[in-house]
Amino acid sequence: MACAMTRIAAIMLCVLIAVWAISYRFTARDVQPPADPFLSEMLSDKAEARHYDRAAPDVLIRFPADHGAHESFRHEWWYFTGNLRTRDDREFGYQLTFFRFAHPRKPDIENAWNNSQTWLGHLAVSDIASGRFHTDQELSRQSLGLAGVEATPFRVWLHGWSATDFGHMDENGLSLELFAEGDGFGIDLEVRSAGPPVLQGENGYSPKSHSGTPASHYYSYPAMTTSGQIQIGGMSHDVAGSTWMDREWSSGILQPGQSGWDWFALRLDDGSRIMAFQIRQEEGEPYRHAVLIRPDSRKQHIEVVAMKPVRRWRSPATGIEYPIGWELEFSAPDGSISIAVESLMPDQEVDLMFRYYEGAVGLTGLYGNLGISGRGYMEMTGYR
Numbered sequence: 038m039a040c041a042m043t044r045i046a047a048i049m050l051c052v053l054i055a056v057w058a059i060s061y062r063f064t065a066r067d068v069q070p071p072a073d074p075f076l077s078e079m080l081s082d083k084a085e086a087r088h089y090d091r092a093a094p095d096v097l098i099r100f101p102a103d104h105g106a107h108e109s110f111r112h113e114w115w116y117f118t119g120n121l122r123t124r125d126d127r128e129f130g131y132q133l134t135f136f137r138f139a140h141p142r143k144p145d146i147e148n149a150w151n152n153s154q155t156w157l158g159h160l161a162v163s164d165i166a167s168g169r170f171h172t173d174q175e176l177s178r179q180s181l182g183l184a185g186v187e188a189t190p191f192r193v194w195l196h197g198w199s200a201t202d203f204g205h206m207d208e209n210g211l212s213l214e215l216f217a218e219g220d221g222f223g224i225d226l227e228v229r230s231a232g233p234p235v236l237q238g239e240n241g242y243s244p245k246s247h248s249g250t251p252a253s254h255y256y257s258y259p260a261m262t263t264s265g266q267i268q269i270g271g272m273s274h275d276v277a278g279s280t281w282m283d284r285e286w287s288s289g290i291l292q293p294g295q296s297g298w299d300w301f302a303l304r305l306d307d308g309s310r311i312m313a314f315q316i317r318q319e320e321g322e323p324y325r326h327a328v329l330i331r332p333d334s335r336k337q338h339i340e341v342v343a344m345k346p347v348r349r350w351r352s353p354a355t356g357i358e359y360p361i362g363w364e365l366e367f368s369a370p371d372g373s374i375s376i377a378v379e380s381l382m383p384d385q386e387v388d389l390m391f392r393y394y395e396g397a398v399g400l401t402g403l404y405g406n407l408g409i410s411g412r413g414y415m416e417m418t419g420y421r
Contacts, residue, residue: 130397297419
């Protein structure tokens with residue numbers, strides 16, 4: 038989320054541990070998805086999550102320390118999504134995510150591979166002109182320097198993939214180089230925050246239900262100027278645009294009866310940003326939350342009036358139907374906001390270790406009586 042979200046845990050971890058127990062030389066491509074490979078299941082508030090710390094409303098987020106790992110929590114991520122263009126107006130979207138998952142350490146094995154932390158990386162590039170969606174992944178235990186994170190200077194890495202501070206980090210900002218190479222495509226980008234981090238929810242405590250729990254600790258850099266290269270099929274494209282970075286950690290986002298979420302990170306052409314999500318209930322009304330971030334980084338909570346899917350697409354690979362067109366309505370202190378959100382290309386389903394939809398979107402609408410437009414990203418989980 039990027040919120041993100043706000044996104045099989047026992048099944049997946051058993052699969053990963055079993056594979057790594059055989060040989061650490063297996064790559065992500067050697068591992069088959071588990072029987073129920075959904076991001077929403079991975080991040081559910083199941084019984085095993087209760088062995089880990091829980092997000093608490095009285096915990097203050099501190100920088101730069103909280104750029105680093107929180108290993109007493111079950112999972113967290115460093116999530117980058119962006120909308121980029123070349124000089125001749127060819128458009129791309131990208132996602133680079135580093136997931137950390139905690140799991141029990143084998144008590145009777147003493148070697149460097151017996152580690153309680155697992156890392157998974159997802160890389161995706163949407164080539165809007167061609168309609169092609171490129172994805173790949175990496176995975177590793179946090180052993181022998183193969184994966185990890187450092188808060189100062191900031192660096193998160195997984196094999197050859199990384200997000201690395203290049204010397205301009207302070208308590209209010211980040212300047213990072215993002216590098217990742219997949220199968221026939223890759224990114225090499227510089228991203229610089231245009232303002233301080235935005236603490237989502239209440240001072241970084243983000244509830245995920247009407248009852249207030251479960252919850253996560255959550256902050257964002259919603260306006261990171263971006264430049265660099267995207268490589269596809271041996272061709273390098275110089276690009277520029279904007280990136281949204283989400284940081285979130287918890288020990289369970291979904292509780293029983295919640296089926297998944299829809300998350301939107303929207304960049305309006307006037308420089309404002311909107312983050313909105315709903316967590317769907319199997320029965321009853323979804324839990325919804327939205328925030329408007331002004332160009333000067335001021336944050337305002339806005340009421341979600343409606344989140345209505347209006348167009349759907351069925352994945353030919355998995356048979357899952359996703360809503361890829363939405364009508365969103367919000368009530369802000371200075372007027373109503375109506376936005377039509379549309380995926381820039383239908384096929385942006387991430388079908389790797391687990392499945393979800395993460396895609397570049399366009400938007401048009403009204404803010405009061407003024408027309409608005411822009412770009413952004415949406416994430417959808419739990420559809421089957």
